[in-house]
Each structure stands twice: as structure tokens, then as C-alpha cells.
Amino acid sequence: xxxxxxxxxxxxxxxxxxxxxxxxxxxxxxxxxxxxxxxxxxxxxxxxxxxxxxxxxxxxxxxxxxxxxxxxxxxxxxxxxxxxxxxxxxxxxxxxxxxxxxxxxxxxxxxxxxxxxxxxxxxxxxxxxxxxxxxxxxxxxxxxxxxxxxxxxxxxxxxxxxxxxxxxxxxxxxxxxxxxxxxxxxxxxxxxxxxxxxxxxxxxxxxxxxxxxxxxxxxxxxxxxxxxxxxxxxxxxxxxxxxxxxxxxxxxxxxxxxxxxxxxxxxxxxxxxxxxxxxxxxxxxxxxxxxxxxxxxxxxxxxxxxxxxxxxxxxxxxxxxxxxxxxxxxxxxxxxxxxxxxxxxxxxxxxxxxxxxxxxxxxxxxxxxxxxxxxxxxxxxxxxxxxxxxxxxxxxxxxxxxxxxxxxxxxxxxxxxxxxxxxxxxxxxxxxxxx
Amino acid sequence: xxxxxxxxxxxxxxxxxxxxxxxxxxxxxxxxxxxxxxxxxxxxxxxxxxxxxxxxxxxxxxxxxxxxxxxxxxxxxxxxxxxxxxxxxxxxxxxxxxxxxxxxxxxxxxxxxxxxxxxxxxxxxxxxxxxxxxxxxxxxxxxxxxxxxxxxxxxxxxxxxxxxxxxxxxxxxxxxxxxxxxxxxxxxxxxxxxxxxxxxxxxxxxxxxxxxxxxxxxxxxxxxxxxxxxxxxxxxxxxxxxxxxxxxxxxxxxxxxxxxxxxxxxxxxxxxxxxxxxxxxxxxxxxxxxxxxxxxxxxxxxxxxxxxxxxxxxxxxxxxxxxxxxxxxxxxxxxxxxxxxxxxxxxxxxxxxxxxxxxxxxxxxxxxxxxxxxxxxxxxxxxxxxxxxxxxxxxxxxxxxxxxxxxxxxxxxxxxxxxxxxxxxxxxxxxxxxxxxxxxxxxxxxxxxxxxxxxxxxxxxxxxxxxxxxxxxxxxxxxxxxxxxxxxxxxxxxxxxxxxxxxxxxxxxxxxxxxx
Numbered sequence: 010x011x012x013x014x015x016x017x018x019x020x021x022x023x024x025x026x027x028x029x030x031x032x033x034x035x036x037x038x039x040x041x042x043x044x045x046x047x048x049x050x051x052x053x054x055x056x057x058x059x060x061x062x063x064x065x066x067x068x069x070x071x072x073x074x075x076x077x078x079x080x081x082x083x084x085x086x087x088x089x090x091x092x093x094x095x096x097x098x099x100x101x102x103x104x105x106x107x108x109x110x111x112x113x114x115x116x117x118x119x120x121x122x123x124x125x126x127x128x129x130x131x132x133x134x135x136x137x138x139x140x141x142x143x144x145x146x147x148x149x150x151x152x153x154x155x156x157x158x159x160x161x162x163x164x165x166x167x168x169x170x171x172x173x174x175x176x177x178x179x180x181x182x183x184x185x186x187x188x189x190x191x192x193x194x195x196x197x198x199x200x201x202x203x204x205x206x207x208x209x210x211x212x213x214x215x216x217x218x219x220x221x222x223x224x225x226x227x228x229x230x231x232x233x234x235x236x237x238x239x240x241x242x243x244x245x246x247x248x249x250x251x252x253x254x255x256x257x258x259x260x261x262x263x264x265x266x267x268x269x270x271x272x273x274x275x276x277x278x279x280x281x282x283x284x285x286x287x288x289x290x291x292x293x294x295x296x297x298x299x300x301x302x303x304x305x306x307x308x309x310x311x312x313x314x315x316x317x318x319x320x321x322x323x324x325x326x327x328x329x330x331x332x333x334x335x336x337x338x339x340x341x342x343x344x345x346x347x348x349x350x351x352x353x354x355x356x357x358x359x360x361x362x363x364x365x366x367x368x369x370x371x372x373x374x375x376x377x378x379x380x381x382x383x384x385x386x387x388x389x390x391x392x393x394x395x396x397x398x399x400x401x402x403x404x405x406x407x408x409x410x411x412x413x414x415x416x417x418x419x420x421x422x423x424x425x426x427x428x429x430x431x432x433x434x435x436x437x438x439x440x441x442x443x444x
Numbered sequence: 445x446x447x448x449x450x451x452x453x454x455x456x457x458x459x460x461x462x463x464x465x466x467x468x469x470x471x472x473x474x475x476x477x478x479x480x481x482x483x484x485x486x487x488x489x490x491x492x493x494x495x496x497x498x499x500x501x502x503x504x505x506x507x508x509x510x511x512x513x514x515x516x517x518x519x520x521x522x523x524x525x526x527x528x529x530x531x532x533x534x535x536x537x538x539x540x541x542x543x544x545x546x547x548x549x550x551x552x553x554x555x556x557x558x559x560x561x562x563x564x565x566x567x568x569x570x571x572x573x574x575x576x577x578x579x580x581x582x583x584x585x586x587x588x589x590x591x592x593x594x595x596x597x598x599x600x601x602x603x604x605x606x607x608x609x610x611x612x613x614x615x616x617x618x619x620x621x622x623x624x625x626x627x628x629x630x631x632x633x634x635x636x637x638x639x640x641x642x643x644x645x646x647x648x649x650x651x652x653x654x655x656x657x658x659x660x661x662x663x664x665x666x667x668x669x670x671x672x673x674x675x676x677x678x679x680x681x682x683x684x685x686x687x688x689x690x691x692x693x694x695x696x697x698x699x700x701x702x703x704x705x706x707x708x709x710x711x712x713x714x715x716x717x718x719x720x721x722x723x724x725x726x727x728x729x730x731x732x733x734x735x736x737x738x739x740x741x742x743x744x745x746x747x748x749x750x751x752x753x754x755x756x757x758x759x760x761x762x763x764x765x766x767x768x769x770x771x772x773x774x775x776x777x778x779x780x781x782x783x784x785x786x787x788x789x790x791x792x793x794x795x796x797x798x799x800x801x802x803x804x805x806x807x808x809x810x811x812x813x814x815x816x817x818x819x820x821x822x823x824x825x826x827x828x829x830x831x832x833x834x835x836x837x838x839x840x841x842x843x844x845x846x847x848x849x850x851x852x853x854x855x856x857x858x859x860x861x862x863x864x865x866x867x868x869x870x871x872x873x874x875x876x877x878x879x880x881x882x883x884x885x886x887x888x889x890x891x892x893x894x895x896x897x898x899x900x901x902x903x904x905x906x907x908x909x910x911x912x913x914x915x916x917x918x919x920x921x922x923x924x925x926x927x928x929x930x931x932x933x934x935x936x937x938x939x940x941x942x943x944x945x946x947x948x949x950x951x952x953x954x955x956x957x958x959x960x
Binding site for chain 1: 445447448450451452453454455457458464467485486487488489490582585586643644645646647648668676693695696698699702703778779808809811812813815816
């Protein structure tokens with residue numbers, strides 16, 4: 010065993026540890042066995058090589074998973090996330106740092122709100138859950154709600170502990186509130202660990218995912234985009250709970266189901282009092298399931314790479330400065346294909362880098378996801394403009410063959426005619442807007 | 445995105461600067477707009493951090509909240525905002541003209557003409573981005589149910605006077621902004637994207653700095669370079685050179701500059717408040733300048749011919765709300781009743797249809813898009829044949845033959861519309877096109893020729909003339925009338941509760957840690 014491999018054994022607790030190797034437990038969701046032909050050790054070693062020696066893999070959270078599922082065609086993202094590469098540091102080293110982070114005010118506010126919702130053994134939370142999701146049943150009395158302790162060492166241990174607690178709570182047949190349980194979900198062939206804000210076990214044996222968010226619900230409605238993001242995250246949790254539920258059902262002999270309506274808890278209006286709404290996540294669940302199934306397996310992508318490829322930044326001793334030349338890194342990143350669309354800007358740390366490449370290549374997708382639809386086989390802006398300007402004879406054989414080209418020529422001719430008829434004043438050249 | 449717009453964006457990429465999407469300006473711009481650039485505190489429901497506001501581009505009023513969690517400071521901010529905004533809004537209330545309108549007489553049930561007031565101009569608020577419009581709506585919602593000391597002397601934390609009134613006005617502006625083509629409250633990014641196609645995606649156009657960089661790149665830079673610089677260039681401290689247009693701030697600004705400055709303020713250090721105000725102004729000022737820069741660019745475009753017509757609707761809207769405030773009506777409810785909601789939706793739908801039609805008629809470039817989509821066609825008249833309608837009193841129904849290269853999606857008998865020189869609309873219908881002759885269409889004129897036996901001069905096109913027919917109506921009508929709110933059917937929740945028993949206008953509960 011090489012030194013790098015030994016280090017890997019020690020630090021690599023968040024990923025790639027197969028059920029056989031760590032914290033074996035019957036409750037563990039059936040993680041997929043290694044693919045035939047690719048031994049788990051070699052593929053693990055390969056992913057470690059991609060990260061670089063001694064680099065700790067980054068855990069995938071539900072937000073990243075939801076973003077990954079939103080662009081399943083991107084092999085670059087699947088590989089980098091699957092291998093646990095720190096995309097933010099990579100983007101920094103490539104010279105196109107990501108634009109987003111989180112304000113400490115938002116974090117403080119979010120934590121304070123979550124603590125408030127869960128205070129008093131979750132009395133408020135269970136009251137809201139009962140009102141929204143189980144009206145007509147006897148309300149839970151605060152002292153009857155079990156709040157099992159879920160602390161354990163490492164994500165593997167916490168996952169096993171969560172599964173055990175869920176099974177016990179289901180067998181007990183009462184209410185139970187699991188605060189920050191840990192769940193495993195298979196992403197592109199390797200398990201990722203996700204942590205919902207809470208999971209509630211109902212007396213009837215069903216489980217509900219609870220998402221606590223700090224954006225307000227004003228007069229009963231919240232920002233649709235934020236609710237959508239929360240629903241996609243909740244869908245990831247529901248997906249991760251399903252195999253656990255199957256095991257629990259087999260062990261307890263009770264019917265166990267994961268409810269497809271998650272509870273979204275938000276501050277009410279402008280106060281910090283909690284209010285809640287049931288969010289139907291069936292659609293997001295189906296989408297996430299399909300997209301995750303479509304994700305090319307990370308090993309397959311890794312196998313297709315040139316053998317020496319690595320995303321190692323060769324960090325200097327301070328642990329932050331990358332010493333690897335950006336050109337070399339860029340070459341490594343280019344070795345795996347990306348599917349850039351403008352939506353990536355809000356969801357991926359590498360987006361500025363991919364956008365730069367996409368723009369350099371003149372790819373039409375850089376202008377928007379839907380642009381390709383009307384352009385037929387034309388893939389670059391150069392090709393489109395050449396086809397549009399190649400003469401206005403609609404009887405041209407090329408235009409006859411390709412209706413997209415014919416439509417483009419008509420559009421170009423109409424646009425030119427309208428612009429020629431009206432003298433549009435050119436914007437005045439002025440001082441730059443910013444410093 | 446339509447093909448013609450995609451093409452415009454690609455032209456912009458190739459040329460390195462934005463390309464026109466319109467040949468005229470399709471929104472009214474007031475001679476004296478009120479620009480409002482707000483900032484909010486991250487993670488909190490519309491707790492304002494600061495704002496630049498004013499009608500004078502050289503002298504904006506800076507409002508800042510040194511500690512957004514302090515209720516008194518928040519109220520002081522809102523009171524100052526009311527002092528800046530309300531005099532401007534009220535300034536248009538008393539310059540009025542008279543308009544004649546038909547109203548149903550309650551006694552006779554007949555429609556009788558009455559003289560009503562119409563303000564001769566109206567206020568206009570400009571915010572940097574679409575998120576700014578949402579923020580105005582949010583501020584309005586947070587303020588309009590506040591109680592002042594005068595209304596409720598016993599309640600703790602009374603709001604300063606005028607704050608509820610400002611809330612009602614901001615709510616009105618926010619609601620009006622949802623009507624397509626309305627111009628009481630506009631965002632600069634929407635204005636600019638309507639008139640120019642940049643070489644980036646619609647998503648990236650939401651960044652005001654990047655959008656302006658494409659439209660008017662500084663000397664020596666291409667639009668793309670300038671836009672990328674505006675988006676992500678940072679100084680040595682890691683701060684963006686071009687701060688976001690808000691209301692959300694950049695997390696790096698929050699974490700590295702704002703949080704330490706607030707800590708110094710909380711510790712009561714001397715000069716901390718001034719330092720905070722300077723920080724907030726530093727984030728706001730570039731956006732303030734960018735908004736005025738955008739206004740300069742837009743003012744260089746000639747106004748569309750039908751824009752004053754739409755602005756008049758905004759003036760009606762302003763006048764009506766002025767009257768509601770003067771009559772002492774309660775603030776807008778939190779949720780509309782069924783009839784009001786249906787009315788609002790119907791009004792927005794017909795405003796959208798009207799806007800689409802008017803923009804196309806005002807602007808050959810917009811019409812080109814409709815022609816490409818097969819919703820209009822332009823052609824040269826080759827022959828005009830006299831014909832008459834059948835019936836007791838034969839009316840002229842001339843047949844106009846024209847040659848066109850457009851491909852309208854027409855079938856025999858389809859209705860057509862054409863704008864006449866005097867602004868009226870002429871109707872026509874398509875006579876089944878002659879087979880075997882592509883590009884030749886015959887249109888029977890069915891209206892707009894007066895009542896005589898011979899068409900009015902100028903109402904029938906001459907051979908050789910170029911005419912443009914549309915398949916869409918020019919003045920689309922709304923749907924059928926809705927019942928009064930008192931007659932709401934039970935299927936839609938029944939009549940709304942009487943004013944006394946409604947839970948809608950109760951103030952929000954005040955908690956010890958609430959925001960706003």
C-alpha cells in the first residue's frame with residue numbers, strides 16, 4: 010500500500026468507504042456493489058489520484074446534489090463532485106473564482122431561527138406538523154415525543170445510528186423527532202451523505218422530512234424560486250430515506266412509508282415566529298430520481314480520462330495557495346467535457362471558467378438553454394451568423410435542405426429591413442459606470 | 445426567446461456590443477423620475493440596510509440603518525424614506541385636468557357622461573433591477589398595516605406618522621408594476637433589456653452593471669470584457685469593483701466590511717456611524733450612477749407613438765389611488781377577494797395583448813418579429829377591385845390584391861387589421877389565396893371606409909402602396925364583466941366579510957425580535 014493510499018484510508022471517511030470496510034450494519038441502505046470489472050479499491054484510488062495526494066474529499070450536500078441533478082449532462086460536474094474535488098479552490102486556481110458565498114448575517118439568522126423552531130423539544134415544530142400534515146389525529150403531547158440522540162463518529166456511524174433510531178421509533182409506534190439525522194444517497198456510483206434539518210416519525214409508521222428555511226412566508230406565500238429549491242432538497246432527503254424505510258419495514262413488520270409531502274417551516278411575515286406549509290415533492294422526487302439514474306457513473310468518466318490526469322492543486326504549505334500552473338489545471342479540466350448553460354452560474358463554482366470556454370468557442374448555449382431549439386444543426390454563433398448572412402435567396406439549395414437556415418435567413422432579412430428603415434441612434438460613449 | 449431575438453444577441457456577440465431590439469422607446473419616461481436604490485440586510489425579511497433616493501442625480505439623499513436589528517433605527521429609516529418619497533408622490537396630486545367618462549346613473553340606470561378629475565402627470569419610480577421592484581412591494585406590505593401613535597395610543601412601538609401612508613403608496617406602485625406596459629414603477633434592467641439585446645443570456649442581463657457594459661462599453665473594452673469585469677472584478681481587499689445593484693449585498697462586503705463596522709457601532713466607538721454610512725454609500729453610489737446612465741441611454745431613443753396613451757392609464761391609476769387615500773379608505777388587503785383578483789388578472793391579460801399590439805404598430809423592428817412568426821405580413825398592392833356587400837344596402841367591400849414575401853398563417857376568412865394614417869384601425873378578411881401563386885394574397889376590406897356608398901378618400905390603398913396587415917387585434921377587449929364583490933358566488937368563497945369583521949387589515953403581531 011502506497012503512502013498516499015494509507016493517508017486515504019485515514020482521512021477518507023466521508024466517501025467511498027464501502028459497507029464491507031466500515032461500520033457494517035444491516036440497516037445501512039443497500040449501497041451498490043462495485044461494478045463488475047472495476048474493483049472498488051482501484052476506483053477509489055483513482056478518485057483519490059484525481060483529488061491529489063492527501064487531499065480530503067469534500068462532502069456533497071443536498072443543495073449540491075439538487076444542482077447536479079439539474080444538469081445531468083455535465084460530466085465535468087459529475088466527476089469533480091463524485092471525486093470530492095474542491096471546485097471552489099479549483100476555480101480560484103484557474104483564475105475564475107466563483108461569485109457566491111454566504112453572508113454571515115444570513116447564517117446567523119438562519120441558525121437562530123432553526124434553534125428557535127427546535128427549542129422546547131420541538132413543541133412548535135410538532136404542533137405545526139400536526140396541523141398541516143395530520144389534522145384529525147390526536148395531537149402529540151410534548152412529553153410523548155421521543156428525541157433520540159443521534160451522535161456517533163463519522164458520517165458512516167451517524168448514518169447507521171440514524172437508521173437504528175428510525176427503526177426503533179417506528180417500532181415504538183409513537184411520535185419521534187430526529188434532529189439532524191444523517192442519510193446516505195448513491196450519486197454516480199458512490200455514496201454521498203446528506204443531513205436534513207429534521208425527520209419526524211408519525212405514530213402510524215410514516216416519516217416526514219422537515220426543511221427549516223429562514224426566508225419569510227408572507228401572507229401565506231413565499232418566494233417561488235426559494236420554495237422550489239427547498240422542495241428539490243427535500244426530494245433528495247426523501248430519496249435517501251426510502252431504502253432505510255424498506256429495511257425498517259422488513260425488521261419491524263410494520264408498513265413504513267416516507268411521506269411525499271415535506272414540511273417547509275419558515276418565519277411568518279416579518280416576525281421570527283415559525284409558520285409552515287406542506288410541500289408536495291412528488292414531481293421533484295421523480296425528477297431527481299431520474300436525473301441521478303442518468304448520471305454517468307463516475308468510474309466510467311474517470312476511466313475515459315488520460316491516465317495522468319489529476320486536479321491536484323499542489324497546495325503550498327499554507328494549505329491555500331495553489332502552486333500548480335493554471336494552464337496545466339485548465340488542461341486537466343478540459344479533459345472532461347462540460348455542458349455549460351447560464352443556469353450553472355447560480356449553482357456551480359466552476360461556472361465562470363466553463364462560461365469563458367463556452368464563449369470562446371462561440372457555443373450557442375452560452376446565450377441560454379433554449380437557444381439551440383430553433384437552430385437545427387448549427388452549434389456555434391459563427392456558424393449561425395454565416396448561415397444567416399449567406400445570401401437572401403430562399404431558393405438556395407442549402408436553405409431548401411435545412412428549414413432552420415431558411416428561417417434564420419428570413420429573420421436576418423426582416424431585421425435588416427426594419428433597422429435600415431429606422432435610424433437608431435447609437436448609444437453615446439460615456440465614462441465607465443464603475444470605478 | 446424568438447429567433448429574431450436570438451439573432452440580435454448573436455449579432456451583439458459578434459460586434460462586441462449590444463444591438464437594438466427596438467427602434468423607438470416603448471415606455472414612458474418622466475421628465476423628473478424618482479430614483480430609488482435600496483439595500484437590504486442578508487437573511488432577513490426586507491430589513492433595509494440603506495437607500496439612495498431622489499430626483500436630482502447629483503444630490504441623492506442617503507439613508508442608512510447602522511444596526512438593522514434595532515427597531516427604532518428601522519423606523520427612523522422608514523420615516524426618512526417617507527419624507528423623501530411622499531412629497532414627490534403628492535406633488536402630482538393637485539395639477540388636474542378634466543375628462544369625460546360615462547357612468548351608470550344609479551337612479552335611472554342609464555349611462556350618462558360625467559366630468560372626472562385626471563391628474564395631468566403622475567410620479568414615476570425607477571429602481572435598478574427586478575429584485576428592486578419586489579423589494580418595493582415588500583416594503584409596502586411591511587408598512588401599510590403599521591399603526592401610528594395617533595391611531596393606537598396604547599400599543600407599544602408605534603410607527604412614525606406617514607409610514608403607513610408610504611406603505612400604501614408603495615403597495616400601489618408594486619401592484620401597478622405587474623400590469624404589462626405600466627410605467628409608474630420601472631426597473632432599469634427591464635427597461636434596458638426591452639430595448640437592447642446584449643451578447644449574454646437573459647439571466648446574466650439581470651446584472652445591471654454587466655448589462656450597461658454591453659450597451660455602452662467603456663472605451664477600449666468590448667462588451668464582453670466590460671461585462672465580465674463588472675460582474676466579477678475585485679480589488680485587493682476582495683471587494684467587487686462594481687457592487688451588485690441590490691437589494692441584496694455581496695457576501696464578501698457583508699463579511700469583511702459591514703460586519704466589523706457594525707460591531708464597532710454596537711460597541712459605541714466614536715465615528716462608527718459615519719464610517720458605516722460611508723460604507724453603505726460606497727455600495728449604493730455606483731448603482732445610482734448606473735441607473736442615471738441607463739436613463740440617459742433610454743432618453744436618446746424617440747418615444748413610441750402609442751406610449752402617451754399607455755401613460756394616460758398610469759395617470760388614471762395614480763388618480764384613483766389618490767382618491768382612495770383622500771377618502772380615508774383602509775389599506776389594501778393582504779389578499780384580494782375573488783372578484784378583485786379576477787379583475788386584476790383580466791386587466792393584466794388585456795394590457796398584455798394591448799401592449800404587444802401597440803409595440804408592433806409603433807416599431808417596425810417589433811413588427812418584423814411578428815411577421816417572422818406569421819402573425820402579420822407586409823406587401824405591395826398590385827390591384828384593387830371594386831366590390832360590394834350583398835344585402836339590402838350594398839356597402840363597398842373592395843378586394844385588394846397584394847404581393848408579399850411574408851408567410852402569414854392565414855386561412856380563408858381570417859380577420860385582418862391595418863392601422864390607417866389617422867390612427868384608426870381598418871378591418872379586412874382574407875379571401876382564400878389563389879392556388880399556384882405563392883406570395884399573392886387577396887384581402888377584402890370590411891371596415892374603416894366610412895358610411896357612404898363610396899369609400900372615404902385615403903381609406904382604400906392604391907396600387908403600388910406598401911401596406912402591413914396584422915392577424916391580431918389592435919385594441920383587444922377584455923372579457924365579460926364580473927359581478928360586484930357583494931355578489932361573489934359561493935363557488936368562489938361567497939361575498940367578502942364586512943369591513944369590521946375582516947382579519948385582513950389586522951396589524952402583524954409584534955415580537956421581540958421581529959424585523960421591520
